[in-house]
Amino acid sequence: MNRIKLFLTFVMIIFFAVLQAGCGGDSNNSDSAKNKNNNSGLPDWEFENGFGPIKKKLYLVPLDKTMASEGEKIFESKCASCHKLDERYVGPAQRNVLQRVTPEFFMNMVINPEENLEKHPHAKEMLATYLQKMTNQNINLTDARKLLEYFRLLNEELKNDSTTNK
Numbered sequence: 001m002n003r004i005k006l007f008l009t010f011v012m013i014i015f016f017a018v019l020q021a022g023c024g025g026d027s028n029n030s031d032s033a034k035n036k037n038n039n040s041g042l043p044d045w046e047f048e049n050g051f052g053p054i055k056k057k058l059y060l061v062p063l064d065k066t067m068a069s070e071g072e073k074i075f076e077s078k079c080a081s082c083h084k085l086d087e088r089y090v091g092p093a094q095r096n097v098l099q100r101v102t103p104e105f106f107m108n109m110v111i112n113p114e115e116n117l118e119k120h121p122h123a124k125e126m127l128a129t130y131l132q133k134m135t136n137q138n139i140n141l142t143d144a145r146k147l148l149e150y151f152r153l154l155n156e157e158l159k160n161d162s163t164t165n166k
C-alpha cells in the first residue's frame with residue numbers, strides 16, 4: 001500500500017514538473033513588441049512602444065465610436081495621401097496596423113515619425129521596404145488618440161470577421 005502511495009506521489013511530482021516546464025516559458029509578455037525578441041539594443045519600453053510622448057501603457061477603455069469616426073476623418077485628410085487600408089501605397093496598408101504594433105507605438109509613430117525612422121528597428125525596416133519617409137503631419141495627442149480609436153475599431157471588426165468565418 002505504502003509503495004503505491006509513494007509511486008503515485010512520484011508520478012504527481014513528475015506531472016507538475018512537466019506542466020511547469022510547458023507553460024512557464026512563454027510567460028505574460030504576449031504583447032511585447034508584437035512577439036518579437038528584443039535584441040535591438042534599445043530599452044524594452046522603446047522597443048515595444050517607440051519614441052515619442054507616450055511613455056507609459058495607455059489605459060484603454062471600451063471603444064468610443066464618436067472618437068473613432070473623428071479619427072476616420074483625420075485619416076482621410078492627413079494620412080490617405082500615403083496610406084490605404086487594404087493595399088500597399090506610398091506606405092503600408094493600415095487596416096491591420098494594430099496587429100503589427102502596440103497602440104503606444106502607433107501614437108508615437110504618428111506624432112513623431114522622424115525619430116522613430118531614425119532609431120526604431122520596425123520603422124527602419126519599413127523604410128527599407130517603402131523607400132520613402134513618412135512625414136510629420138503635426139498630429140497632436142488628441143488627434144493621435146482619435147486615430148488610434150479608429151484603428152481599434154477596424155481591428156475589432158477584423159477580429160469579429162475572423163471568428164464568424166471560422
Ligand code: HEC
Nearest residue numbers: 078079082090091092100109126127130132133134135137
Ligand atoms: C508622406 C506619406 C505618408 C503620410 C502622409 C503618412 N504616412 Fe504613415 N507611413 C508612410 C511610410 C512610407 C511608412 C513606412 C515607414 C517609412 O518608410 O517611413 C509609414 C509608416 C506608418 C506607420 C508605421 C507602422 C506600420 O507598421 O504601419 C504608421 C502607424 C503610420 N504610418 C500611420 C500613419 C498615419 C496615422 C498617418 C496620418 C496621420 C500617416 N501615417 C501619414 C508614409 C506616410
